[in-house]
Every structure is written in C-alpha cells, then in structure tokens.
Amino acid sequence: AKPAETPKAKVLKVGSETTFAPFEFQDEKSKEYVGFDMDLIRAIGKEMGVEVQIQSMGFDGLIPALEAGNIDVAISGMTITAERAKKVDFSTPYYKSGLSMVVKVDNDTLKTFKDLEGKRIAVQIGTTGAMEAKKIKDATIREFNNAPEAFMELKAGGVDAVVNDLPVNEYYIAQAGGKDAKVVGEPLTSEEYGIAISKKNTETTEKVNKAIEALKKNGEYERIYMKWFGK
Ligand code: GLN
Incomplete structure (x- = not known):
C-alpha cells in the first residue's frame, strides 16, 4: 500500500x-x-x-x-x-507604543513637541506619526517611504526632527544613530x-x-x- x-x-x-x-x-x-x-x-x-x-x-x-x-x-x-x-x-x-521625537545629538533647543512649531519634521507616509506631525502649528512636514529614510534626512540636516514610534526611535539610537541623534521629550501619544x-x-x-x-x-x-x- x-x-x-x-x-x-x-x-x-x-x-x-x-x-x-x-x-x-x-x-x-x-x-x-x-x-x-x-x-x-x-x-x-x-x-x-x-x-x-x-x-x-x-x-x-x-x-x-x-x-x-x-x-x-x-x-x-x-x-x-x-x-x-x-x-x-x-x-x-x-x-503598547507611542510617538516620540528624534533630533540631532547637539540640538539643545528642541526638547518637547511644542518646540516643533514652525520646524521641519520628517515622518513616514501613512503613519500615526505623520498624522500627529501635521497637527503641529506651522510645521513643514516631509513624508518618506520608511523610517530609515526619515532618519537619514535628519542626519543630512534636511529636517529638524523625526516623529516616529518610540521603541523604533530608541532602537535606532542604540544601534546606529547614537552618534548623530537622540530621543527627546515625553511620548506624545499612547498607542x-x-x-x-x-x-x-x-x-x-x-x-x-x-x-x-x-x-x-x-x-x-x-x-x-x-x-x-x-x-
Ligand atoms: N505605529 C505607527 C502606525 O501605525 C507606525 C507603523 C510603522 O511605521 N510601521 O502608523
């Protein structure tokens, strides 16, 4: 059989x-x-x-x-x-997650989300980070296909901050971005x-x-x- x-x-x-x-x-x-x-x-x-x-x-x-x-x-x-x-x-x-912001390591003026008014912000397209950043008064929002591209733009000086999920920001700083950037402020949202x-x-x-x-x-x-x- x-x-x-x-x-x-x-x-x-x-x-x-x-x-x-x-x-x-x-x-x-x-x-x-x-x-x-x-x-x-x-x-x-x-x-x-x-x-x-x-x-x-x-x-x-x-x-x-x-x-x-x-x-x-x-x-x-x-x-x-x-x-x-x-x-x-x-x-x-x-x-459980939430949004936070990443700025250049030597930036001492951007400490809270309030400080992002009128600034240039990089986000990933279609995300909660993009939605929240658009509510910030007079900010210029630059949308990227993914988070690494947003971080690269910060490194290149094209934006003042990245708004993105906190655990991803922290991982980026710990793995690769720590020389150039830092996470600041309290989480903006609870998600x-x-x-x-x-x-x-x-x-x-x-x-x-x-x-x-x-x-x-x-x-x-x-x-x-x-x-x-x-x-
Ligand atoms: N948590 C965010 C959202 O849902 C970002 C997700 C992501 O970029 N993968 O919009």
Missing part, C-alpha cells in the same frame, strides 16, 4: 513593511525577516498550524493589500486606530499595535486571537518580548 501523504500546511500570507526595527527588519547575513513582530507572527502561525509567508511592502499599501485579498494579515507595528478599523479588523492588542485582517475574514481574526491568548498563557509571548525588549 502507498504511504499516506502528509497534508501540506495551509499558507498564511503576511504583509509587513520590513524596515521598522526592532519589529521587522532584514537580517544582513541570512536575509531573513527578523524582529518582534516576525517572531510573534511565526509563533501565531505555529499555533494555527499554518505556514507563514512574509511579503515586504510599503506601509501605506498594507490595508489596500488586505482589502484586495492579496495578503491574509498585516503585522507591521500598526497602531489600532478608529480610522483604520473602518477598513480592516484588528486582533487583540499585542504591544496599541494590532494585527490587521480583512473584515471578510472573521475566522482568521478569531484564530489569531486564540493563538495570541495561547502564547500569553504558555510563556512564549513573554519569551519573544524579552528577546527584543528585555535588558
């Missing part, structure tokens, strides 16, 4: 903007996508019994890709907002990240939420958290 075929695992198509360390970025050597979100979604996939395939795309393309059915879920340090929740569903929140899923796909949302719950119970969430954010 023929041996029984092992059934192929179903694929979970995951979209992410993969230049947002430490949540998602490409490992220079292995070229693999690594980071907190990447570990989390792989662990979720394991719980769900599916094979995780990660596709890199622009942050502002993630929700359209979900709506078009090109991806099943998006994990990308994405803040749960009322505006986005009109278009997609979100998993239970999995990370929560969620995994975005098409409204048509409520079954996936339920499974993802169950998986997150299981990973919180069995200690795997904590292990992944400590790997990226523990001291």
Whole structure:
C-alpha cells in the first residue's frame, strides 16, 4: 500500500513593511525577516498550524493589500486606530507604543513637541506619526517611504526632527544613530499595535486571537518580548 501523504500546511500570507526595527527588519547575513513582530507572527502561525509567508511592502499599501485579498494579515507595528478599523479588523492588542521625537545629538533647543512649531519634521507616509506631525502649528512636514529614510534626512540636516514610534526611535539610537541623534521629550501619544485582517475574514481574526491568548498563557509571548525588549 502507498504511504499516506502528509497534508501540506495551509499558507498564511503576511504583509509587513520590513524596515521598522526592532519589529521587522532584514537580517544582513541570512536575509531573513527578523524582529518582534516576525517572531510573534511565526509563533501565531505555529499555533494555527499554518505556514507563514512574509511579503515586504510599503506601509501605506498594507490595508489596500488586505482589502484586495492579496495578503491574509498585516503585522507591521500598526497602531489600532478608529480610522483604520473602518477598513480592516484588528486582533487583540499585542504591544503598547507611542510617538516620540528624534533630533540631532547637539540640538539643545528642541526638547518637547511644542518646540516643533514652525520646524521641519520628517515622518513616514501613512503613519500615526505623520498624522500627529501635521497637527503641529506651522510645521513643514516631509513624508518618506520608511523610517530609515526619515532618519537619514535628519542626519543630512534636511529636517529638524523625526516623529516616529518610540521603541523604533530608541532602537535606532542604540544601534546606529547614537552618534548623530537622540530621543527627546515625553511620548506624545499612547498607542496599541494590532494585527490587521480583512473584515471578510472573521475566522482568521478569531484564530489569531486564540493563538495570541495561547502564547500569553504558555510563556512564549513573554519569551519573544524579552528577546527584543528585555535588558
Ligand atoms: N505605529 C505607527 C502606525 O501605525 C507606525 C507603523 C510603522 O511605521 N510601521 O502608523
């Protein structure tokens, strides 16, 4: 008799903007996508019994890709907002975040968000950072495709500050940017990240939420958290 075929695992198509360390970025050597979100979604996939395939795309393309059915879920340090929740569903929140500002290391005049009035600010297109920066009086907003480009513009002197997610700013300063830049001020907002899923796909949302719950119970969430954010 023929041996029984092992059934192929179903694929979970995951979209992410993969230049947002430490949540998602490409490992220079292995070229693999690594980071907190990447570990989390792989662990979720394991719980769900599916094979995780990660596709890199622009942050502002993630929700359209979900709506078009090109991806099943998006994990990308994405803040749960009322505006986005009109278009997609979100998993239970999995990370608490907020916005902060980065200035040149020798800048002693820009200390709070109030000081950004009338200044030039770099942000990533389609983000909560872009939305908040646009509310700052008389500021000139320059929008970039990703956070590294915004940081580069600060380094080049083209802007006075970058407004972006605090954990990403801190990671940049700790890894590469510390000679040139620093994080200042209190966090401007309190935000929560969620995994975005098409409204048509409520079954996936339920499974993802169950998986997150299981990973919180069995200690795997904590292990992944400590790997990226523990001291
Ligand atoms: N958390 C921010 C947002 O959702 C930034 C996300 C990102 O740049 N990947 O808008």
